[in-house]
Amino acid sequence: MDLKAVRTFVTVVDTGQFQEASAVLGVTQQAVSKRIAALEKELGVRLFTRNARGAQPTIDGQAFLPHARELLLAEERALASVRPGRRALRVDVIGAKLAPAALLRDFHEAQPDTALDVVTLFDAGSAVAAVRAGTIDATFRAVTTRLPEGLLAARVLDEPVQLLTGPRHPLADARSVTPAQLAGHRIWMPGMVDGTEWAAYYTALADEFGLTIDSVGPNFGTESLLDAVADSDALATFVAERIRLVWPSGHDLRRIPLTDPTPVYPHSLIWSRANPHPGLAALRAHLADRRPARPAYRTWTPAWAVRGVFPARRP
Incomplete structure (x- = not known):
């Protein structure tokens, strides 16, 4: 027409x-x-x-x-949507319940006039390709490999990993456990897909501490995984500290901190150096102002995790 x-x-x-x-x-x-x-x-x-x-x-x-x-x-x-300075800032997050989405919500609350278009791509490879092509402005991902020329990354959050068990698991009453103490226990993560950045992270974690992470079996989603862990005296799984999980009270699931060292998942913001969107500059400055100090306790990340660069902190 x-x-x-x-x-x-x-x-x-x-x-x-x-x-x-x-x-x-x-x-x-x-x-x-x-x-x-x-x-x-x-x-x-x-x-x-x-x-x-x-x-x-x-x-x-x-x-x-x-x-x-x-x-x-x-x-x-x-x-x-495509006029310079007027279209929404397009940002990819790995999942709506995970920490990067919370970081983006915090930015939106602080800068409500910056229009946001939030998308969820499958893995870091797809997200990095989209940033490079200009179809999105930024992505929150773990950076496992060298980025293409012109792309930059900055670590925005090191999120502790926790152990999740049911009430009958041998470690259910522990106040904390070390990664080494998990050797011999079955860690079930059916959503771990080969070739993704989260699979690369947990594979490195397993190799470092001699763990058995089992991804065999159909992935029926988070609720099904929680049901299985709650009913088992042998199964446990890993969860991110900031993930929002809700389960029936009868499950009596236990979130147990990992210590000495604490494995942390390295969330980074990835963007193109040539991207002129003013909302991107505002997002980077917001994350720089609010990035947490390094913890006093000992942490672990894979050798490939990079720190990247941030704009200077505001006075």
Whole structure:
């Protein structure tokens, strides 16, 4: 549908006259008439009747009017989505319940005027490719390999990993455990997919401390995993400290801190050096101002985890 004709139709309705509409649109009255005639031909109905008072929409014109306004609004939204400085900041997070999403929500609360478009891509490879292509502005991911030329990364959060057990597990009553104490216990993580950054992290963790992480079996989601762990005296799983989990009270699941050292998952923000979006600069500054100090306790991350760069802290 010709949106110029649709805009002309709406302008004629609003002004009540073809001549007034031509002045508003900056075109001749003949051009207004031709656009309306073409639109009527496309729709197969008459949109206006003319009388001494000007142009009045017919019943069909009145029916079409709200849809015409929606079309013009959609056009404006589409244009705004790609205008420099006006489109929403597109940011990828690994999951809505995980820590990076909370960081982004905190930024949105601090800067509500910055429009956000939050997406969830499958893995770091897809997210990095999208940043490089410009289809997203940034992504929160663990950086496992060297980034392509022109992309930068900064560690924004080292999130402790915890052990989750049911009440009958041998470690259920422990106040804390060391990674070395988990050797010989079955850690079940059915959602771990080879080739993803989270699989690379937990594989490195298992190799470092001699752990057995089992990813065999169908992944029916978080609720099914919690049910299985709650009912078992042998199964346990790893969870991030800040993940939001809810389970029935009868499950009596236990979140047990890992210490000496504490494995931490290295969340980083990845962006393109050439990206001029003002919202990206605001997001980076926000994360820099709020990045936590390094903990006093001993932590562990894989050798491939990189720190990256941040803008200077604000005074």
